[in-house]
Amino acid sequence: MSPRVAPPPWLAHALRAQRGPVPWSAVTRGALAAGPLLLASVVLHHTSLGVIAAIAAMLAGINDRPGSRRAAVRRLGAPAVAGAAGLLAGTYGGAHLTALPLTLLLTVLGLVAGATSAVGPVASGAGTQFLVAAAVGAGMPVPEAGWQRALAFLAGAGWLLALRLALPTPGALAGDYRFDGERHAVAAVYDAVADLLTAVGTETALERRGALTAALDHAQDALTGPRLRRHASSAAERRLHAQYAAALPLAEAATALAWAEERISARAAEGPRRLATAVRDGRGGGPLPAPSRSAPALRALDDALLRAAEAFDRAGEGGHRPPVRRRGPKEVLRAALGSGGREYGLRVALCFGAAAGLAQALHHARWYGEHQHWYWLPATAVFLVKPDLGPLASRVLCRAAGTVLGALVFAALAAVLPRPAGLVALVAVCGAVLPVATRHFAAQTAAATVLVLALVMAGGEPQASVGRIGETLLACAIVLVVGHLPMAGKRGGGVRARLAAAGRAAHAYLGHVLGESADRGERWALRREAYRTLAEARTAIALAAAELPSLARHSEGTDAVAAVLERLVDTTTACAVHLDETGHLTARHIRHLEDLAARLEHGGRRLGLRVPRMPAAA
Known part of the structure; x- marks a missing residue:
């Protein structure tokens, strides 16, 4: 049989349609x-x-x-x-x-x-x-x-x-249908956390972590905006904000477990899955199965589940808006x-x-x-x-x-x-x-x-x-x-600008974690910004790579730098969780941070990017 000939990227993109x-x-x-x-x-x-x-x-x-x-x-x-x-x-x-x-x-x-x-x-x-x-x-x-x-x-x-x-959205007449989009978005975050926990230690873990980032971005956007009704819906809004905020430490612990690449019990994913159902149904979390506490990241996951259960049971009594870092x-x-x-x-x-x-x-x-x-x-x-x-x-x-x-x-x-x-x-x-x-x-x-x-x-x-x-x-x-006209300056400016923005966000996040600040809200906001800007850079890189060869060559090497940044942000998250549980970093954490910082500096210099110098790991 003759080998199957794949179409060029630009033609493959033209033939591809979204599903759903x-x-x-x-x-x-x-x-x-x-x-x-x-x-x-x-x-x-x-x-x-x-x-x-x-x-x-x-x-x-x-x-x-x-x-x-x-x-x-x-x-x-x-x-x-x-x-x-x-x-x-x-x-x-x-x-x-x-x-x-x-x-x-x-x-x-x-x-x-x-x-x-x-x-x-x-x-x-x-x-x-x-x-x-x-x-x-x-x-x-x-x-x-x-x-x-x-x-x-x-x-x-x-x-x-x-x-x-x-x-109203069809099938969403139960409760206050005005918040059906928010409920589905927050529930998708808990489902994405469960999917990542299930994939820990497998080849699909990185893909699942990317899906978790997309779900968090979507939920953050869904909850950002004007209040639809100032008084009558305040309890529902507070409940949704509290449920989203409770998902942030869960996502952090799940990312740290995925970084460690050690298989965990399937029981760990049951709690987030039940919380996703509770968000969709508009009820309390109920009893949740506790995961093993044999490792720092598992202890962080267990603590995050406990706090999430408390947030669900309070049913909107508190719940400030989750931390979001806005562009100035x-x-x-x-x-x-x-x-x-x-x-x-x-x-x-x-x-x-x-x-x-x-x-x-x-x-x-x-x-x-x-x-x-x-x-x-x-x-x-x-x-x-x-x-x-x-x-x-x-x-x-x-x-x-x-x-x-x-x-x-x-x-x-x-x-x-x-x-x-x-x-x-x-x-x-x-x-x-x-x-x-x-x-x-x-x-x-x-x-x-x-x-x-x-x-x-x-x-x-x-x-x-x-x-x-x-x-x-x-x-x-x-x-x-x-x-195809040449422009003043270097081609691919949009891709490089987004990659540089992702580098600055990663630098701010790592500096906050290594500074051992007690402000977790700020840390979660910086973490969200780091992953969001990285996802935007990844999207721009993927589109640039699918251009005709005469244009695609201007973005060569950017995907490798994005991969290093992605690994650096994951490692920073693992460091944050470990510091919370033990108060110090292991030699493995320090070695990874130093290696990734060196690779990032080398890759940025080769592409002509102004990547900020990463702070020392120890």
């Missing part, structure tokens, strides 16, 4: 968002504003991911506000500037929004919506004033956010103005500005014919340049394929659907499909293409499938060219 159950609650919200907004505008004879509101609801639906309602306020609200601001800026820029000044304005906006996007996921969503809305405001022929467009945009996104806050203004500026922010901001500015300039030139070229939707070109380029949607070649391929498929499907449907009722129904169907389609960029593009083309036709314009395909292919070419 159908998010029926998000499907319901999608069906009730853009379609009804468009229908209401048609009935009230304000179709153009309804189109803008439906676009805002569509963009909010793309950001409508699983999680808690409190987290959705920031995840959906911040991009919506940014989008309204972009729409306002684009509208007045398009009304008062000629082609060249307008192109320069959009280029500058792209530079600022691109650099800001490097701060984090919410900032990335806000930057994207700001630029997309700016392009729409500058180019969409709508009679209403800029402030009316901005209000319509906010209304559309606000409508979807209101649905997110008000509608200096760190936000460092992310935006650092090498990663500068590189991404410059590429966004070049793509957005070049697309806007080319679109303006075609718009005013007599030989090109009628070109009413020139804003499609820069708006498409904004999505294509986003690295969190996948490697460059992968997302370009998916975008092109999805647009062609969506345009062909719409062309066939537009020939038979009645107007406007058929178009309204098609928008509602596409809105319901989007939450499922977001699992693959090509599917998401196809659904969004049908929805946008339906909105354009509902606004009174002719069928525009061919133009949509042409704009997308031009945007793909622009992003491919700009993505």
Whole structure:
């Protein structure tokens, strides 16, 4: 038999789709968002504003991911506000500037929004919506004033956010359904602790520890945000915060046991598993099986289980918010103005500005014919340049394929659907499909293409499938060219910036542990920050490695440094637990710390990273 030939990483990424159950609650919200907004505008004879509101609801639906309602306020609200601001800026820029000044304005906006996007996921969503809305405001022929467009945009996104806050999740009507996302997130942490304890001493332990980090990150995000109800739900909120805080020492002890690589009894995982069930059912922890206390980490696990049982039995009498280390203004500026922010901001500015300039030139070229939707070109380029949607070649391929498929499907449907009722129904169907389609960029593009083309036709314009395909292919070419242009400084700035941030977080965590501070809350916050920044670096490295070889080579060696950092943070956690139980470190702990610090310094120097010098282990 001939050996099986594996596809290149960029193509494998393009063929890969996320798996999971159908998010029926998000499907319901999608069906009730853009379609009804468009229908209401048609009935009230304000179709153009309804189109803008439906676009805002569509963009909010793309950001409508699983999680808690409190987290959705920031995840959906911040991009919506940014989008309204972009729409306002684009509208007045398009009304008062000629082609060249307008192109320069959009280029500058792209530079600022691109650099800001490097701060984090919410900032990335806000930057994207700001630029997309700016392009729409500058180019969409709508009679209403800029402030009316901005209000319509906010209304559309606000409508979807209101649905997110008000509608119950199917199967979550028991108790206060407003906290179902938080309950599931906290329960997943206890399940992840149990999975890690089961995997201790096996080859899957490192993977399980990574899953525990992801569960802790998700729960932290789920519990972070505004209170949904200030008085009536305070006990439920305190209980969830206490349950999450009780999981932190459990996660710490489980990580220390995984670091020791010694098999433990299956009994150790039974307690966290029962606590996960208790969180989901909203009841007390009940009796928990005690693990053996034969080693310091096992004693720490037993003590953590006892404290967790007490926290569950108090049922929300106490429970302050768990310690979270928030990024200060200096760190936000460092992310935006650092090498990663500068590189991404410059590429966004070049793509957005070049697309806007080319679109303006075609718009005013007599030989090109009628070109009413020139804003499609820069708006498409904004999505294509986003690295969190996948490697460059992968997302370009998916975008092109999805647009062609969506345009062909719409062309066939537009020939038979009645107007406007058929178009309204098609928008509602596409809105319901989007939450499922977001699992693959090509599917998401196809659904969004049908929805946008339906909105354009509902606004009174002719069928525009061919133009949509042409704009997308031009945007793909622009992003491919700009993505391979050499930039000032070293390529791969985004990956190196995230790796440097992970190094600083690991340094702060190790310094706190070796300083033997008694503030466990601060230690747990530093530990969470170290693992979170490391996970972000790992994600960026994986995406960079899946690029075309000409781009992937710029991130070579970063994965090895990330692996050393990961081992260093695990070792620091093991040191923290051992110090708590014995008051001193073993020769094994010291040897590992010194070896990892030396390897990290060597790897950072080879990559040109400013990795802080690790404190002495003894």
